Amino acid sequence: MKEIEIPVLVVGAGPAGLAATALLARYGIQTLAITRYPGTANSPRAHITNQRTIEVMRDLGIEDRVRAQATPNALMLNNVWATSFAGKELARLQAWGGGDRRRADYDQASPCGMCNIPQHLLEPIILAAAREQGAQFLFNTELKTISQDADGVTAEMVDTISGEEIRVRARYAVGADGGNSLVAKQLGFEFDGEMGLGAAISCWLEVDLTPYVQHRPGVLYWMAEPGNSYWFGSGTFVCVRPWNEWIMLSMYDKSRGEPDLSEDAIVARARAVIGVPDIAVKVKSANKWQINHIAARDMGKGRVFLAGDAAHRHPPANGLGTNTSIQDGFNLAWKLALVLKGQAGPGLLETYSQERQPVARGVVDRAMKSVNDMKAIADAIGFTPGQSAQEGWANLDELFSDSVRGRERRAQLDAAVALQNYQFNCHGVELGQMYASSAIVPDGSVRRAAERDRELYYQATTFPGASLPHAWVEHERRRISTLDLAGHGRFALLAGRSDQVWRAAAAQAGSALGIDIPVYSIGAGCEVQDIYGDWARLREVSESGCLLVRPDRHVAWRKHAAPDQRQAAAELLDALQAILGRQAHAGHGARVAAEAGAF
Numbered sequence: 026m027k028e029i030e031i032p033v034l035v036v037g038a039g040p041a042g043l044a045a046t047a048l049l050a051r052y053g054i055q056t057l058a059i060t061r062y063p064g065t066a067n068s069p070r071a072h073i074t075n076q077r078t079i080e081v082m083r084d085l086g087i088e089d090r091v092r093a094q095a096t097p098n099a100l101m102l103n104n105v106w107a108t109s110f111a112g113k114e115l116a117r118l119q120a121w122g123g124g125d126r127r128r129a130d131y132d133q134a135s136p137c138g139m140c141n142i143p144q145h146l147l148e149p150i151i152l153a154a155a156r157e158q159g160a161q162f163l164f165n166t167e168l169k170t171i172s173q174d175a176d177g178v179t180a181e182m183v184d185t186i187s188g189e190e191i192r193v194r195a196r197y198a199v200g201a202d203g204g205n206s207l208v209a210k211q212l213g214f215e216f217d218g219e220m221g222l223g224a225a226i227s228c229w230l231e232v233d234l235t236p237y238v239q240h241r242p243g244v245l246y247w248m249a250e251p252g253n254s255y256w257f258g259s260g261t262f263v264c265v266r267p268w269n270e271w272i273m274l275s276m277y278d279k280s281r282g283e284p285d286l287s288e289d290a291i292v293a294r295a296r297a298v299i300g301v302p303d304i305a306v307k308v309k310s311a312n313k314w315q316i317n318h319i320a321a322r323d324m325g326k327g328r329v330f331l332a333g334d335a336a337h338r339h340p341p342a343n344g345l346g347t348n349t350s351i352q353d354g355f356n357l358a359w360k361l362a363l364v365l366k367g368q369a370g371p372g373l374l375e376t377y378s379q380e381r382q383p384v385a386r387g388v389v390d391r392a393m394k395s396v397n398d399m400k401a402i403a404d405a406i407g408f409t410p411g412q413s414a415q416e417g418w419a420n421l422d423e424l425f426s427d428s429v430r431g432r433e434r435r436a437q438l439d440a441a442v443a444l445q446n447y448q449f450n451c452h453g454v455e456l457g458q459m460y461a462s463s464a465i466v467p468d469g470s471v472r473r474a475a476e477r478d479r480e481l482y483y484q485a486t487t488f489p490g491a492s493l494p495h496a497w498v499e500h501e502r503r504r505i506s507t508l509d510l511a512g513h514g515r516f517a518l519l520a521g522r523s524d525q526v527w528r529a530a531a532a533q534a535g536s537a538l539g540i541d542i543p544v545y546s547i548g549a550g551c552e553v554q555d556i557y558g559d560w561a562r563l564r565e566v567s568e569s570g571c572l573l574v575r576p577d578r579h580v581a582w583r584k585h586a587a588p589d590q591r592q593a594a595a596e597l598l599d600a601l602q603a604i605l606g607r608q609a610h611a612g613h614g615a616r617v618a619a620e621a622g623a624f
C-alpha cells in the first residue's frame with residue numbers, strides 16, 4: 026500500500042474542496058485534495074456567484090479570471106415568468122441587485138459585483154490557482170475509510186484506474202465530499218432536517234434563445250405552461266452562456282415514475298417550454314438530483330471538518346449552494362494554517378463550527394422557505410395541480426382582464442413577485458453573516474438595530490464578528506477597497522490618525538505571538554486616503570480607534586479610541602491571545618507588555 030503523509034487532506038474537489046485547498050496552499054500549507062472523479066464538474070450545476078464569493082476569489086488573486094468566464098451582473102437583470110419563451114409574459118422582477126432600486130445597495134457593499142458562472146467553468150479556475158500555489162491533487166481516487174486519533178487522521182483510498190491502495194496520514198482533514206459525504210457518515214456527524222423532498226432533472230442544452238431574451242436579459246426564466254399538472258415542472262431555464270447555452274431544470278413527481286431522459290424526449294420538452302416547435306436544440310447532458318433540507322449539527326469533530334454540501338444541503342433557491350461551500354473554506358483555511366504553523370492553539374479550530382454552523386442552518390432554512398414562497402406566484406397566476414390547459418388559460422384571461430377580479434388578482438401577483446425579493450435580491454442573507462465565537466472579542470457595545478429588513482438589506486457595520494465594510498480608498502495613487510487592506514492569510518489593523526499608537530501595539534503584540542500584523546492608517550491626509558469620506562461614515566470608531574481584522578476579513582476586535590501606548594499594546598495582545606486560543610485570560614497582555622518593558 027502506498028503511504029502519504031501530509032498536513033491537510035481535503036476529501037473532495039468540488040467548490041468546497043477546491044476553495045479550501047487553494048486557500049490553504051496560498052497560506053503556505055501543504056495540502057492534498059482527492060476526488061473520485063477524473064476531473065472537475067462536467068456540467069454547469071450551480072451558477073449564481075455572490076459578492077462574498079467573488080471577494081474570496083479576489084483574495085486568491087483570481088477575480089479577473091472568474092469575471093472573464095462569467096455572465097456579468099448587467100445581464101442577470103431580469104427574472105421572467107411566462108407561459109413559454111415565445112408565449113405570454115406573466116411577470117418580471119429585477120434581480121441580483123441589478124435593478125434600479127437595488128443597484129446602489131450592492132455597489133456600495135463590495136468592490137466585487139455578483140456574477141453568473143456555472144460550476145464547470147468556475148472549478149477549473151480555482152483548481153489552476155490551487156496548483157499554482159503548490160497544492161496536490163489525486164483524481165480518480167476514492168476514499169474508502171477515514172478515522173482519527175489524538176494525533177491525526179488516517180484515510181484509506183483507492184486509485185480507481187490502477188486499483189492501487191493508498192493510505193494517507195494527515196494532521197487534519199476537510200470532508201468536502203458533497204451530499205453523500207462518507208466522511209460525515211464514518212465519523213458520526215449528526216444532521217437535522219430531511220433529504221429527498223423533491224426530485225429534479227437538469228438538462229444542459231445548446232439552443233439559441235436570443236430573439237426571446239435579448240430585450241429582457243436575465244439568467245433565470247420560469248416557464249409555467251397552463252395545464253401542466255406539476256406547474257413548476259414546465260421548466261426553468263438557467264443561462265449557462267448568453268444566449269445559446271442553457272440548463273433546463275424541471276421538477277418531477279417521483280410517485281409517477283422516473284422521467285424519460287432520451288434525447289428525443291428532452292428535445293420535445295425543451296421545444297414545448299420554449300414554445301417554438303421546430304427550434305434547433307442539442308442536448309449536452311442530463312442529470313437527476315434531489316432537493317434536500319438538512320444541516321450538520323456540528324461542522325467539526327476533533328481533527329476533521331465538514332465543508333460544503335457535506336455539511337449543508339438545500340435547494341438551489343437564493344443561489345447559496347456553491348457560495349456557502351466556498352465561504353466555508355475561507356473561514357477554515359486561515360485557522361488551519363495558523364494552528365499548523367504553531368501561531369494559534371487548537372481551540373481556534375473549534376470556532377469554525379461555532380461560526381459556520383449557524384450560517385449553514387440559516388442558509389438551508391432560507392433556501393427552503395424561498396422554494397415554498399414560490400407557491401404564491403402559482404396561486405396568483407391561478408395554476409393548480411390537476412387543472413386542464415383550458416382552465417389554466419381561462420385563469421390567465423381573468424388575471425389580465427379589465428375587471429374588479431382582474432385588478433385584485435394582479436395586485437396579488439404583484440405581491441407574490443415582490444415576495445421573491447427574498448430569493449433574488451436577498452442582500453442581507455448574501456452578505457450579512459455575523460460570527461460569534463471565541464475568535465471574536467466583544468467590545469461591550471450593543472449591535473446597531475437593523476434600519477431595514479435584515480434579510481433583504483445588508484447593513485455594513487464594524488461590530489465585532491461582522492465582515493469588514495467596503496469603502497473605496499486610495500493607496501499609493503491607486504483606488505482600492507478597504508477589503509484589499511485585509512485578508513491574504515494575515516490579520517490587519519486598520520487605524521486612523523493615532524496610527525503610531527497602534528503601529529507600536531501591533532509590533533509588540535506581533536513579536537510576542539510570532540505573527541505579522543500590517544497596520545494601515547486610513548483618513549484624510551493619512552497613508553490610505555479616505556477619498557470620499559466613506560470610511561469615516563462606516564468605521565464606527567473614532568479617528569484614534571482601530572479595527573483588528575481577521576484573515577477572512579471579519580472584524581475580530583475594535584477599540585473606539587486609542588488609550589495610552591502601553592494599554593493599547595496590552596489590550597491588542599489580550600484580544601489576539603483570545604482569538605488565537607493562546608493563554609486567553611484577561612490581563613495577560615498587560616503583564617507581557619510590562620514584562621517586555623517595551624513602553
Ligand code: FDA
Pocket residue numbers: 036037038039040041042043059060061062070071072073144166167168169201202203204205206207227312313314332333334335340341344345346347348350
Ligand atoms: P460537490 O458535490 O460539488 O463535490 C463533491 C466532491 O467530493 C467531488 O469532487 C467528488 O468527487 C468528491 N467525493 C465524494 N465522495 C468521494 C469519495 N468517497 N472519495 C473521493 N472523493 C469523493 N446549487 C446551486 O446553488 N444552484 C444550482 O443551480 C444547483 N444545481 C445543481 C444541479 C446538479 C445536477 C447538482 C448535482 C447540484 C446542483 N447544485 C446547485 C448544488 C451545488 O452544485 C452544490 O451546492 C455544490 O456543488 C457543493 O459543492 P461541494 O464541493 O460541497 O460538493
